[in-house]
Amino acid sequence: MFEHVHEIRIRYRDIDYLGTVYYSRYLEYFEVARDEMMWALGLPYSLFEKEGYAMPVVEAHCVYRHGAVFDELLRIRSCINDLPTSRLRIDYSITSADDGLLIVEGYTVHAFINREKKAVRPPRFFLDLLKSKWQ
Amino acid sequence: MFEHVHEIRIRYRDIDYLGTVYYSRYLEYFEVARDEMMWALGLPYSLFEKEGYAMPVVEAHCVYRHGAVFDELLRIRSCINDLPTSRLRIDYSITSADDGLLIVEGYTVHAFINREKKAVRPPRFFLDLLKSKWQ
Amino acid sequence: MFEHVHEIRIRYRDIDYLGTVYYSRYLEYFEVARDEMMWALGLPYSLFEKEGYAMPVVEAHCVYRHGAVFDELLRIRSCINDLPTSRLRIDYSITSADDGLLIVEGYTVHAFINREKKAVRPPRFFLDLLKSKWQ
Amino acid sequence: MFEHVHEIRIRYRDIDYLGTVYYSRYLEYFEVARDEMMWALGLPYSLFEKEGYAMPVVEAHCVYRHGAVFDELLRIRSCINDLPTSRLRIDYSITSADDGLLIVEGYTVHAFINREKKAVRPPRFFLDLLKSKWQ
Numbered sequence: 001m002f003e004h005v006h007e008i009r010i011r012y013r014d015i016d017y018l019g020t021v022y023y024s025r026y027l028e029y030f031e032v033a034r035d036e037m038m039w040a041l042g043l044p045y046s047l048f049e050k051e052g053y054a055m056p057v058v059e060a061h062c063v064y065r066h067g068a069v070f071d072e073l074l075r076i077r078s079c080i081n082d083l084p085t086s087r088l089r090i091d092y093s094i095t096s097a098d099d100g101l102l103i104v105e106g107y108t109v110h111a112f113i114n115r116e117k118k119a120v121r122p123p124r125f126f127l128d129l130l131k132s133k134w135q
Numbered sequence: 136m137f138e139h140v141h142e143i144r145i146r147y148r149d150i151d152y153l154g155t156v157y158y159s160r161y162l163e164y165f166e167v168a169r170d171e172m173m174w175a176l177g178l179p180y181s182l183f184e185k186e187g188y189a190m191p192v193v194e195a196h197c198v199y200r201h202g203a204v205f206d207e208l209l210r211i212r213s214c215i216n217d218l219p220t221s222r223l224r225i226d227y228s229i230t231s232a233d234d235g236l237l238i239v240e241g242y243t244v245h246a247f248i249n250r251e252k253k254a255v256r257p258p259r260f261f262l263d264l265l266k267s268k269w270q
Numbered sequence: 271m272f273e274h275v276h277e278i279r280i281r282y283r284d285i286d287y288l289g290t291v292y293y294s295r296y297l298e299y300f301e302v303a304r305d306e307m308m309w310a311l312g313l314p315y316s317l318f319e320k321e322g323y324a325m326p327v328v329e330a331h332c333v334y335r336h337g338a339v340f341d342e343l344l345r346i347r348s349c350i351n352d353l354p355t356s357r358l359r360i361d362y363s364i365t366s367a368d369d370g371l372l373i374v375e376g377y378t379v380h381a382f383i384n385r386e387k388k389a390v391r392p393p394r395f396f397l398d399l400l401k402s403k404w405q
Numbered sequence: 406m407f408e409h410v411h412e413i414r415i416r417y418r419d420i421d422y423l424g425t426v427y428y429s430r431y432l433e434y435f436e437v438a439r440d441e442m443m444w445a446l447g448l449p450y451s452l453f454e455k456e457g458y459a460m461p462v463v464e465a466h467c468v469y470r471h472g473a474v475f476d477e478l479l480r481i482r483s484c485i486n487d488l489p490t491s492r493l494r495i496d497y498s499i500t501s502a503d504d505g506l507l508i509v510e511g512y513t514v515h516a517f518i519n520r521e522k523k524a525v526r527p528p529r530f531f532l533d534l535l536k537s538k539w540q
Binding site: 018020023024025027028031054056057058059060061062063064067 | 155159189191199202
Binding site for chain 3: 425
């Protein structure tokens with residue numbers, strides 16, 4: 001298992017007329033958390049791209065438990081539970097940093113592609129990094 | 136079954152560095168399609184809100200089949216397959232209007248709440264409208 | 271002068287807690303209007319790019335007169351008042367399609383760049399098209 | 406003068422096909438910087454709203470100097486140069502945190518409104534806070 005926790009504050013742009021975060025924004029929060037997880041792994045996504053790879057999302061899922069409001073601080077826990085053989089799944093849970101209330105749960109599934117946009121296996125340097133930090 | 140088809144053109148703001156639509160944008164497209172489905176039903180969402188109700192999303196799911204590119208015209212088919220008893224599920228499929236290629240499939244699940252933000256049953260006027268157009 | 275009018279409906283994703291369109295969204299509406307103006311000119315922006323050019327924004331300005339609300343239909347008038355010698359300026363005014371109320375005024379200024387991302391003069395085929403439709 | 410500096414990292418959702426930040430996103434960055442400036446002032450915007458006020462944007466301006474790229478760290482300097490009598494102007498400059506290159510300059514102008522959405526003078530508690538931190 002490789003796990004990472006990142007906090008973000010909710011901005012005005014993110015909330016809708018109901019006063020809570022607009023539903024597609026959580027996929028953006030997932031991306032931010034994923035991005036920070038890559039930094040924590042020692043492989044910023046921009047570096048991953050420079051190596052000639054990309055990890056496009058092939059599936060995304062969100063379950064909305066409670067509405068998060070403006071100025072609230074959210075804690076996003078991203079977790080890779082299985083070493084990827086072809087695809088990578090990342091699970092997320094977003095809670096209120098203040099009281100731990102569960103806001104959103106979800107996951108994304110990623111393919112690996114090369115510069116020619118062809119599907120490839122997860123690159124070895126990525127797997128090696130994951131294994132070195134696996135718990 | 137109640138079904139509605141809506142077309143949207145992909146704008147520059149929607150595409151990312153890979154040249155294809157950023158993954159959270161499809162949830163926005165779903166919303167646009169849903170919105171137009173409500174118009175087709177004779178009940179614009181703003182009117183639904185004026186009646187004292189809202190339909191917050193409680194679950195969302197996307198499967199990404201092909202990347203859609205700038206300037207492409209997309210056809211979004213929204214479909215309600217079951218009359219809601221408590222929650223409403225809407226299924227979407229997005230295809231290229233040009234060649235019919237499947238781009239994205241997904242669904243959203245909605246609760247019904249009243250002005251006090253309490254969960255309620257689907258309002259009768261909504262069910263009656265749906266039944267009157269049911270096929 | 272070359273002028274184009276395009277209408278868009280306000281979506282839920284666009285409005286904030288005050289119930290009116292979030293301020294950066296108008297720059298997206300400008301882009302949609304600009305995009306449609308290019309179609310009306312017979313030169314969709316994707317074609318412009320295929321010819322090896324881009325028109326990055328170098329300046330943007332917005333004056334917010336009235337808040338536009340959910341489900342409102344907006345009329346965006348885009349206008350090129352001067353044939354570009356180096357940079358292109360487009361003026362926009364957004365009014366309520368219903369009652370003509372002025373919502374937002376603004377402009378964008380664009381440079382022309384080639385595939386090497388170097389600043390160039392406006393391409394001749396673009397100027398010729400503009401002249402052929404000039405009023 | 407009251408000044409505040411905030412840093413943000415560029416996310417994938419923010420960049421477009423040219424590989425640089427989409428032009429409306431800078432208005433969102435301005436909002437984040439403004440929001441953090443309010444925290445630094447001791448008056449988070451959510452608290453300002455609880456007091457019965459809002460600061461809607463009535464004008465926004467951006468000059469784009471250089472394109473910022475994915476994963477780049479940006480430094481946003483927000484500055485209030487004059488105590489507001491009726492409207493508040495905030496100036497922003499965004500530079501690369503790495504090499505100080507100027508990316509974007511701009512400003513926003515804000516009105517003050519009360520719960521009835523009527524224009525009011527800047528509230529005294531806001532002016533007092535500003536004066537107490539004025540340099």
